[in-house]
Amino acid sequence: MNQLSWGTPEALRKLLCEVVSWRSMTLTEGELNFPSKVEEKLQGLDYFQDNPTQLLLHDADQGRRFLTALYKHPAAKETIVLISHFDTVNTEEYGDLEAFAYQPEELTNMLLERLVGLPEDVVQDLKSGEYLFGRGTMDMKMGLVMHMGLIEKATVEQWPINLLLLTVPDEEVNSAGMRAAVPKLLELKEKYDLTYKLFLNGEPVFSQEPGDENYYVYSGSIGKIMPSALFYGKETHVGEPLSGITAPYIASFLTQRMEWNLSLQETVMGETTPLPVTLQQKDLKLEYSVQTPYRSSALYNVFLMERNAEEIMDIFEKVAVNAARACNKAYIEVCKEQSVDPVGEVRVLRYEALLKHAINKFGTDFIEAIKAAIHANSEWDDREKSIRITDALMIRCQELAPAMVLLFAPPYYPAVNSSNDEIISQCVKYVKERGLAKFELPVQQVHYFNGISDLSYVNYQDDGEGWTAFKSNTPVWGTSYSIPFDAMKELQAPVLNVGPLGKDAHKRTERLHMKSAFEEVPALVEGMIKMMINVERKN
Ligand SMILES: [Zn+2]
Numbered sequence: 001m002n003q004l005s006w007g008t009p010e011a012l013r014k015l016l017c018e019v020v021s022w023r024s025m026t027l028t029e030g031e032l033n034f035p036s037k038v039e040e041k042l043q044g045l046d047y048f049q050d051n052p053t054q055l056l057l058h059d060a061d062q063g064r065r066f067l068t069a070l071y072k073h074p075a076a077k078e079t080i081v082l083i084s085h086f087d088t089v090n091t092e093e094y095g096d097l098e099a100f101a102y103q104p105e106e107l108t109n110m111l112l113e114r115l116v117g118l119p120e121d122v123v124q125d126l127k128s129g130e131y132l133f134g135r136g137t138m139d140m141k142m143g144l145v146m147h148m149g150l151i152e153k154a155t156v157e158q159w160p161i162n163l164l165l166l167t168v169p170d171e172e173v174n175s176a177g178m179r180a181a182v183p184k185l186l187e188l189k190e191k192y193d194l195t196y197k198l199f200l201n202g203e204p205v206f207s208q209e210p211g212d213e214n215y216y217v218y219s220g221s222i223g224k225i226m227p228s229a230l231f232y233g234k235e236t237h238v239g240e241p242l243s244g245i246t247a248p249y250i251a252s253f254l255t256q257r258m259e260w261n262l263s264l265q266e267t268v269m270g271e272t273t274p275l276p277v278t279l280q281q282k283d284l285k286l287e288y289s290v291q292t293p294y295r296s297s298a299l300y301n302v303f304l305m306e307r308n309a310e311e312i313m314d315i316f317e318k319v320a321v322n323a324a325r326a327c328n329k330a331y332i333e334v335c336k337e338q339s340v341d342p343v344g345e346v347r348v349l350r351y352e353a354l355l356k357h358a359i360n361k362f363g364t365d366f367i368e369a370i371k372a373a374i375h376a377n378s379e380w381d382d383r384e385k386s387i388r389i390t391d392a393l394m395i396r397c398q399e400l401a402p403a404m405v406l407l408f409a410p411p412y413y414p415a416v417n418s419s420n421d422e423i424i425s426q427c428v429k430y431v432k433e434r435g436l437a438k439f440e441l442p443v444q445q446v447h448y449f450n451g452i453s454d455l456s457y458v459n460y461q462d463d464g465e466g467w468t469a470f471k472s473n474t475p476v477w478g479t480s481y482s483i484p485f486d487a488m489k490e491l492q493a494p495v496l497n498v499g500p501l502g503k504d505a506h507k508r509t510e511r512l513h514m515k516s517a518f519e520e521v522p523a524l525v526e527g528m529i530k531m532m533i534n535v536e537r538k539n
Contacts, residue, residue, distance in 0.1 A: 003156055005044070006149040009518035013132070015041075016104070016145045016517070020136050023102050026087040026172045027062075034086050035067040038167060041148065042069050047155035060180040066168040068184065071154050072192055078536055079162035079194040080529060081185065081493075082151070083201045083454055084144040085171030085178070088136040093508040101508075104134035108511075121211070122509045130514055131503075137512040138502025139451075143202025146500070146522050153526065161533050162194060171454055174382065174411045174481070178454035182484045185458075185491055196493040197532065198423060199458045200525075204502040204512070206451040215441055215516070217431055218449035218497040219424050221456055222273065223304030223415030225470075226383075227316040229254060230390040230405040232398075233294040234343045242340045245331060245402050247283070247296035250346055253323040253330075254404060255281055258300045263315055266305040269419060269447045273303035280383070284391055295394070297387040304415040305448055308466025309408065313350065313473060320348045320404050344402055351390060351407035352472040357400065358393045367393070375479055382410040382481050389475035408474045410481040413456035414466075418494035419447045423532070427496055430531045431524050439520045451505065455495045460488035498525050 006015055022037050023030040035057055042048050048055045054070040091101040100107040108126070111133055115123050125131045147165050154163050166185070168177030189196060205216050231251045236244025255278055258264075264276045277300070284295040302312060324346045335342045359367050374380070374388045386409040394405060418424045428445050435441040449455070467485040471477050500517035504510050 004152055006145075006152050009514075012145055012149055012518045012522065013514065015148065016132075016137065016142055016512075019141045019145055020104055020134050021102050024087050024136070024169075025090050026170055031087050031169050032063050032065075034169070035065045035167065038067055038086070038144070038148070042151075045152055045155060047071060058180070058184050060169055060177045062176075064169040064177065066166065066177045066181050066184075068181075068188065069151060069165040070188065070192065071151050071163045073158065073160050073162055076161050077193060077195040078197045078532075079164055080198045080200055080532070081196060082147040082163060082165045083178075083199060084140055084147055084167045085169065085454060086141065086144060086167050087169045087172050087177075088139065088141075089172050089506050091135050094135070095508070097508070101135040104132045104137050108133045118509070122504075122511075125503070125511060131511040132514055133509065133511045135510060138204045138500070138510050139505040140203050140499065142204065142500045142502075142512055142517045146202055146517070146525065149522055150526060150529070159529070159533065161529065161536070162192075163529075164188065164194070168454060175413070175454055175457065178457045179483055182457055182487045182491065186487050196491065198427075199455060199491070199493055199495045201449075201453055201455050201495070201497040202499040203449060203451060203453050203497050204499045204505065206449070206505065207503070208446070208450065213501075214444055215435070215501055216444050216446045217428055218446045219419040219421075219428060220417030220448045220495060221413075221415065221453045221497065222448040222450055223307075223456060224411070224413045224452055225302050225304060225309060225312055226279065226299050226409045226412070227258075227302060227312055228299045228383075228386065228407050228409040229297065229320065230387055230394060230407070231296045231298070232391075232394045232401045232403050232405065233292075234402055235294040236292050238290045238292060241292065242335065242338055243343070244292055244294060245343055245346070246292045247294050249331075250324075250327055250402060250404060251281060251296050251298055253327040254320055255298055257319050257323045258298075258316075261319060263319070264302050264312070266303075266307060268305040268417075271305070271447050273305055276300050276302045284387070295391055297391075299383060299409050305417070306415065308414065308462055309412065309470035310466045310468070313406070313408075313469045316406055317348065317350065320406055324348050324404060346402045346404060347400065348404050348406065349400065350473055351405055351475060354390065354393050354397065354400065354405050358397050361397065370396075371475075371479065375476075382476050385480060386410070386475045406473070408470055410474065410476065412470060412474075412483060413452055414460060414462075415448065416455050416459050416495050417447055418459065418496065419445075421494035424494045424496055426531070426535060427528050430528050431498065434524055434527055435520070438523065441520055449497050453497065455497065457483070457488055458491040459493060459495050460485060460491070462489070498528070
């Protein structure tokens with residue numbers, strides 16, 4: 001008799017649909033409630049009936065929680081951490097089908113009845129009957145469901161290895177869940193005397209380019225950081241434009257140089273990061289008036305492979321110095337032509353220099369009070385708070401204006417890569433060979449998962465310089481945002497992502513390839529874990 005509840009493709013499909021029906025968009029009530037539902041499911045397993053203290057909910061932030069479930073073999077130290085996130089993005093784009101976004105079977109049937117207006121590849125996939133549609137099917141509740149199936153099987157068959165299932169909230173926004181889980185992973189390591197061998201995420205396969213249907217495993221995860229700037233000019237009246245300098249004018253020089261800047265693109269092992277792009281550029285003046293805008297801000301998105309925060313700040317500063325030089329030159333020419341005196345030269349300074357200047361001028365207590373007043377605005381997110389803190393300091397230090405103040409706005413996902421790790425090479429080799437032999441599935445290795453993942457917060461490699469630059473130039477550091485760099489550095493084990501094939505994450509046509517999700521990938525991951533057990537035994 002099969003003692004497994006989740007041991008067949010049909011059972012996994014049913015479990016997935018149930019887990020998807022627990023709506024859990026980031027920063028909603030559903031996200032708060034979700035982990036206790038997973039807990040309840042896992043409580044149904046005999047193993048957690050016998051070992052209830054190994055199944056736990058822990059606090060993240062804002063009432064959100066993450067869950068850990070440890071299957072511990074009495075003789076094993078080696079531990080694989082199975083990582084997933086349970087939050088999803090929003091569902092407005094489903095329009096009149098929004099109510100069904102969380103009901104995969106119904107949604108798939110309804111879409112099949114209204115093919116008009118859907119892209120051709122979606123129509124093909126619907127007609128093939130091979131895909132299940134719905135919010136979170138692909139990204140990434142299937143990853144969690146697969147891990148639940150694996151842990152059940154490990155407990156019933158008593159695999160001689162430990163599995164630690166970790167599922168977290170907030171991956172889609174700030175990864176508050178994973179950042180809170182990192183110290184907990186260290187705690188559990190101590191408490192149960194675990195040796196972490198592998199951090200295995202189950203994010204779905206993302207296409208490398210439109211129309212790409214290849215199956216990939218990922219031996220790393222791309223990094224992302226947001227160098228940002230506050231532009232502080234000098235106010236004037238529209239009737240006397242040259243008695244001041246506007247922030248948009250200053251900003252235009254930097255934005256023009258940051259966007260698509262090749263010096264911020266990296267190519268590593270044949271893979272290339274997408275170019276930087278502006279995520280937001282705005283005025284800090286709230287309403288229309290004839291006073292010219294003299295304070296504005298910009299956030300730029302930069303992807304990373306080998307670089308850290310310090311290196312990005314250095315490059316950003318160079319770009320900004322060039323931009324300021326060009327800005328000053330153009331401005332002085334206009335002043336000459338119009339026979340007016342310039343109001344000053346735009347300078348470039350890092351947030352840390354501004355902070356130091358402000359502390360010297362006003363003292364630490366006063367500056368802390370200014371920061372606290374900004375943090376009291378709960379309607380502002382970390383990005384807004386970062387800019388507002390910088391702005392509040394500049395308002396009080398106008399002797400530094402006109403200026404571009406350079407800072408980092410959260411989130412920061414450090415890049416991580418384990419392609420050169422021996423265990424990872426064995427795992428990738430196994431999945432490639434087995435995929436082809438058992439499922440005629442060609443498997444390709446990608447060195448950096450291109451969808452951003454929580455793997456960024458483990459296996460951190462840095463001599464300390466990189467994160468110092470991040471801490472000291474992130475205005476909200478230590479209050480509303482922090483990254484447990486020290487703990488991350490202690491979590492030294494290779495990373496790998498093996499998840500199901502899907503398409504169109506974050507779109508209304510999000511869908512999961514069922515054979516990949518319910519048969520191929522669970523079998524490949526199970527086999528890979530067993531291969532690791534055998535290698536361990538031989539050693
Ligand atoms: Zn995801």
